[in-house]
Amino acid sequence: MATMKDVAKAANVALSTVSLALRNNPRVKESTRRRVLEVARQLQYRPNGIARDLKTRRTETICILLHDLGGPFYSEIIRGVQDIATSKGYNTIASGSLGGRNGSAVRLLSERRVDGVIVLAPDVDDETIVTAAGPDLPVIVLDRELTADYVYSVRVDNEQGGYQVTKHLLELGHRRIVFISGPADTLDSELRYRGYVKAMKEFSAPESKRFDYMGGFTEEGGYVVGKVMSAQPILPDAVFASNDEMAIGLLKAFSEKGIRVPDDVAIVGFDNIRIAEYVQPPLTTVRQPMYEMGSVAAQLLFQALAGNFELQPVRLATELVVRQSSQRRDTSVTA
Amino acid sequence: MATMKDVAKAANVALSTVSLALRNNPRVKESTRRRVLEVARQLQYRPNGIARDLKTRRTETICILLHDLGGPFYSEIIRGVQDIATSKGYNTIASGSLGGRNGSAVRLLSERRVDGVIVLAPDVDDETIVTAAGPDLPVIVLDRELTADYVYSVRVDNEQGGYQVTKHLLELGHRRIVFISGPADTLDSELRYRGYVKAMKEFSAPESKRFDYMGGFTEEGGYVVGKVMSAQPILPDAVFASNDEMAIGLLKAFSEKGIRVPDDVAIVGFDNIRIAEYVQPPLTTVRQPMYEMGSVAAQLLFQALAGNFELQPVRLATELVVRQSSQRRDTSVTA
DNA sequence: CTGTTAGCGCCTTCAA
DNA sequence: TTGAAGGCGCTAACAG
Numbered sequence: 214m215a216t217m218k219d220v221a222k223a224a225n226v227a228l229s230t231v232s233l234a235l236r237n238n239p240r241v242k243e244s245t246r247r248r249v250l251e252v253a254r255q256l257q258y259r260p261n262g263i264a265r266d267l268k269t270r271r272t273e274t275i276c277i278l279l280h281d282l283g284g285p286f287y288s289e290i291i292r293g294v295q296d297i298a299t300s301k302g303y304n305t306i307a308s309g310s311l312g313g314r315n316g317s318a319v320r321l322l323s324e325r326r327v328d329g330v331i332v333l334a335p336d337v338d339d340e341t342i343v344t345a346a347g348p349d350l351p352v353i354v355l356d357r358e359l360t361a362d363y364v365y366s367v368r369v370d371n372e373q374g375g376y377q378v379t380k381h382l383l384e385l386g387h388r389r390i391v392f393i394s395g396p397a398d399t400l401d402s403e404l405r406y407r408g409y410v411k412a413m414k415e416f417s418a419p420e421s422k423r424f425d426y427m428g429g430f431t432e433e434g435g436y437v438v439g440k441v442m443s444a445q446p447i448l449p450d451a452v453f454a455s456n457d458e459m460a461i462g463l464l465k466a467f468s469e470k471g472i473r474v475p476d477d478v479a480i481v482g483f484d485n486i487r488i489a490e491y492v493q494p495p496l497t498t499v500r501q502p503m504y505e506m507g508s509v510a511a512q513l514l515f516q517a518l519a520g521n522f523e524l525q526p527v528r529l530a531t532e533l534v535v536r537q538s539s540q541r542r543d544t545s546v547t548a
Numbered sequence: 549m550a551t552m553k554d555v556a557k558a559a560n561v562a563l564s565t566v567s568l569a570l571r572n573n574p575r576v577k578e579s580t581r582r583r584v585l586e587v588a589r590q591l592q593y594r595p596n597g598i599a600r601d602l603k604t605r606r607t608e609t610i611c612i613l614l615h616d617l618g619g620p621f622y623s624e625i626i627r628g629v630q631d632i633a634t635s636k637g638y639n640t641i642a643s644g645s646l647g648g649r650n651g652s653a654v655r656l657l658s659e660r661r662v663d664g665v666i667v668l669a670p671d672v673d674d675e676t677i678v679t680a681a682g683p684d685l686p687v688i689v690l691d692r693e694l695t696a697d698y699v700y701s702v703r704v705d706n707e708q709g710g711y712q713v714t715k716h717l718l719e720l721g722h723r724r725i726v727f728i729s730g731p732a733d734t735l736d737s738e739l740r741y742r743g744y745v746k747a748m749k750e751f752s753a754p755e756s757k758r759f760d761y762m763g764g765f766t767e768e769g770g771y772v773v774g775k776v777m778s779a780q781p782i783l784p785d786a787v788f789a790s791n792d793e794m795a796i797g798l799l800k801a802f803s804e805k806g807i808r809v810p811d812d813v814a815i816v817g818f819d820n821i822r823i824a825e826y827v828q829p830p831l832t833t834v835r836q837p838m839y840e841m842g843s844v845a846a847q848l849l850f851q852a853l854a855g856n857f858e859l860q861p862v863r864l865a866t867e868l869v870v871r872q873s874s875q876r877r878d879t880s881v882t883a
Numbered sequence: 884c885t886g887t888t889a890g891c892g893c894c895t896t897c898a899a
Numbered sequence: 900t901t902g903a904a905g906g907c908g909c910t911a912a913c914a915g
Binding site: 267 | 904909
Binding site: 216217218228229232233260261263264265266267268269 | 891892893894895
């Protein structure tokens with residue numbers, strides 16, 4: 214692999230001249246520049262970005278760290294991040310957080326391979342983030358409340374969402390509304406539950422316990438819960454699954470038992486994933502402003518990168534999306 | 549930011565001792581090691597991965613370059629790549645190909661920031677790939693046929709898939725089967741069309757032209773085609789949309805016109821995206837072995853990384869997935 | 884067991 | 900307009 218040195222030698226100029234010529238610095242004479250470029254081409258010279266990064270101490274790259282790199286859930290967030298980063302001339306890379314101690318997460322967070330990180334990966338622990346963050350590596354967290362220097366959080370108002378959707382059910386006349394939680398340690402699920410409780414109390418309806426039903430945020434988990442539920446003598450009026458995947462699993466279980474939704478029981482989810490619109494019946498759910506979330510996160514990051522470290526946490530509003538799984542008439546309108 | 553030098557000074561040892569101690573090299577005495585580690589902790593020392601990469605000339609990172617970083621379509625491929633890479637102790641990062649000349653794509657491909665690249669991004673041109681590839685940067689392409697040194701291709705047999713699904717329709721007795729293409733320059737669409745033509749000829753059925761209907765591989769495009777089609781006096785017996793997104797758009801358009809699927813017209817798609825199973829009626833389609841594709845790509849990459857450069861192109865088989873959009877009875881079985 | 888030294892490839896004063 | 904030299908932070912001989 215040819216280096217600048219090789220080019221310099223072959224073109225009979227100094228190393229520094231090559232450096233300047235390659236970046237079209239006007240300080241080098243046109244003829245020299247052309248010769249250098251030509252030699253570089255012949256030698257198939259390729260710049261070594263790593264060396265440059267080391268020298269300049271900047272990578273012009275930010276990273277979004279996701280739990281599951283392949284998760285369809287994140288599309289819009291990434292898009293939001295990318296759009297902002299691109300507009301700033303920065304590159305965006307994504308990486309999965311799997312791999313524990315020596316995983317990519319740690320590499321990226323603690324080895325200065327990027328200029329900033331956006332974290333949406335519950336399995337990366339707070340401590341890793343706090344120790345990694347610093348004036349030269351701001352971190353934006355999307356999946357937790359975390360107060361530390363150079364760490365900034367952007368959150369969706371999960372509690373509000375839980376409240377909205379529960380209230381929606383209550384206003385439709387449902388009383389016995391059951392909550393299905395995600396994994397026990399998930400803040401999102403916890404907050405959605407709080408919103409649920411708040412609405413239930415307001416309507417003096419009997420709330421279910423936080424962990425009466427646990428679906429682990431997966432379709433499979435929701436399916437199991439659905440099976441259990443449908444084996445009971447009486448069904449609740451409505452079910453609030455704390456994410457759409459579980460709601461879809463429920464739907465499947467109920468459909469297999471001949472339980473009609475929403476006639477026999479209403480179902481609502483959370484997230485507004487794409488399939489929510491296509492299942493039968495289409496799922497009432499809560500939309501999270503994903504694109505906005507990514508975009509806001511990236512903007513905060515660039516603020517920090519620009520030296521502005523006084524940034525407040527951002528909380529984004531959710532939006533109720535009413536479809537047929539909660540009520541009969543087709544009003545796929547948002548509220 | 550503390551460096552090894554700082555640690556060395558503070559601990560009264562040589563630079564190299566710090567280096568060794570930090571990596572738990574047994575050559576350094578236990579007591580020294582502990583002291584070094586302690587000082588490093590106090591100074592909040594963080595290794596600089598860039599410097600290490602520069603020195604070792606390896607990043608232990610591979611990259612998968614996608615057109616649209618957020619596309620849900622790629623989940624399984626990424627998973628396949630990641631699983632292999634992790635098992636080899638490598639990290640995987642993903643990057644979008646947007647950004648043209650100075651985009652991430654070029655940075656990653658030509659600036660040696662990674663040890664190998666897997667490309668699934670039609671907008672990166674062949675030349676960029678060929679010039680970037682080399683003994684120290686093998687490239688696997690998933691979206692094109694490309695013969696060049698250090699470039700290896702893994703493809704799904706699109707023609708076979710097109711053939712399978714068309715034959716399926718023909719065997720159900722359909723004769724007038726229309727093909728809906730993706731973007732004009734897409735090889736995938738082209739190959740699926742070839743398979744379609746092959747089957748049609750075998751059954752002496754009248755094939756449609758390659759570009760009679762173009763849906764651009766989007767749901768919206770399929771919807772428009774559906775509108776146009778349903779405005780015609782007579783409907784074809786069946787429609788082969790060259791991807792699922794378009795098929796879903798078609799379904800929506802037909803449903804709005806009261807056209808029944810599959811009774812009035814059968815519809816099949818291609819890709820077996822997740823929603824295909826949930827739309828009404830569930831969509832007959834062709835499954836591409838996505839996970840396998842990623843996994844095979846990564847394995848080829850590691851072969852090359854290990855110095856084995858004699859690698860043949862790999863072609864993977866597709867699988868017909870029959871659901872209700874092509875025939876009435878519920879046989880969601882694969883063939 | 885520890886220290887010295889020489890780079891990895893590039894950028895950047897400073898001098899010529 | 901060009902060249903020489905130093906150093907970014909780290910690793911890896913090779914000495915001691």
